[in-house]
Amino acid sequence: MQVSARELWTVLHGLIFGSVFLAAFAGGLAGLYSLRPELATVQGVQERIRRLTAGTWVMALIAWITVISGTYIVYPWYRARPPENADLTFFPRAYLLAKPSTAAWHTFGMEWKEHVGWFAPILATAVAFVVAYYGPQLAREDRVRRTTLWLFVVAFATAGVAGLFGAFLNKIAPIR
Amino acid sequence: MKEERPSGPAAAAILAAAVGVFVIGLLTTLNEAVDGLSRYLNWWSPAGPLTGKTGVGVIVWLLTWAALGARYRGASVDMGRIARWSWLLILLGLLLTFPPVFERFAGE
Numbered sequence: 001m002q003v004s005a006r007e008l009w010t011v012l013h014g015l016i017f018g019s020v021f022l023a024a025f026a027g028g029l030a031g032l033y034s035l036r037p038e039l040a041t042v043q044g045v046q047e048r049i050r051r052l053t054a055g056t057w058v059m060a061l062i063a064w065i066t067v068i069s070g071t072y073i074v075y076p077w078y079r080a081r082p083p084e085n086a087d088l089t090f091f092p093r094a095y096l097l098a099k100p101s102t103a104a105w106h107t108f109g110m111e112w113k114e115h116v117g118w119f120a121p122i123l124a125t126a127v128a129f130v131v132a133y134y135g136p137q138l139a140r141e142d143r144v145r146r147t148t149l150w151l152f153v154v155a156f157a158t159a160g161v162a163g164l165f166g167a168f169l170n171k172i173a174p175i176r
Numbered sequence: 177m178k179e180e181r182p183s184g185p186a187a188a189a190i191l192a193a194a195v196g197v198f199v200i201g202l203l204t205t206l207n208e209a210v211d212g213l214s215r216y217l218n219w220w221s222p223a224g225p226l227t228g229k230t231g232v233g234v235i236v237w238l239l240t241w242a243a244l245g246a247r248y249r250g251a252s253v254d255m256g257r258i259a260r261w262s263w264l265l266i267l268l269g270l271l272l273t274f275p276p277v278f279e280r281f282a283g284e
Contacts (some may be wrong), residue, residue, distance in 0.1 A: 133181065133185055135181075141210040
């Protein structure tokens, strides 16, 4: 049972960091949605905001680790140019572009994923800051709470696009 | 009872994040449309122009956050207006990073 360094980093980037962000989303969304005076007591809001503050900061940090490891560690292996007569299965980008039937996985899937994935940490950081800044007062600031909730949804959606295409790409043209 | 916190710093964080993602989108499209731009965005060859597109986006985001944070410190702002501008910028950022859109601007 062997795992190469490249395979390990690919797993860490997508399956560990990326998946943790996506899995934690439901908890954060529920926390932001239910952070309303009519749904929680004063003590309830205070207890919830502590969890939400810690959770959103951890999610922002994980999102940053995911995009930085993806762009600066995994992506160079993906886009490496093959030498002449090389086995293209070791060069995912070239392998995908070599056949019309797989080219769109790069020209659409990877091109979208590599850019939109960076939205997640920026938006998640803004969400974490707003939650930490307002604290329990966020429960009374309905407009800000709703804006923050939707920013959180967009951060999740962009991470979801990146994660989904990452999973498909690693199935069709894995990094070895 | 604790004093209510003004909305300015939260508005600065939200609007700056929207500016950051818009800049990433704008540079993604400009990189296709403007000949030679990718040379300047290629900050690290193994990862190519993606480093510059996202690097500039992150720098602009942080500078905007610092500037707006200073401007809005202690102030209450119209959050409805901030939210509308933020959503417009985020929507544009999303559109400009969508391959069928930015590929329309690609040179021959």
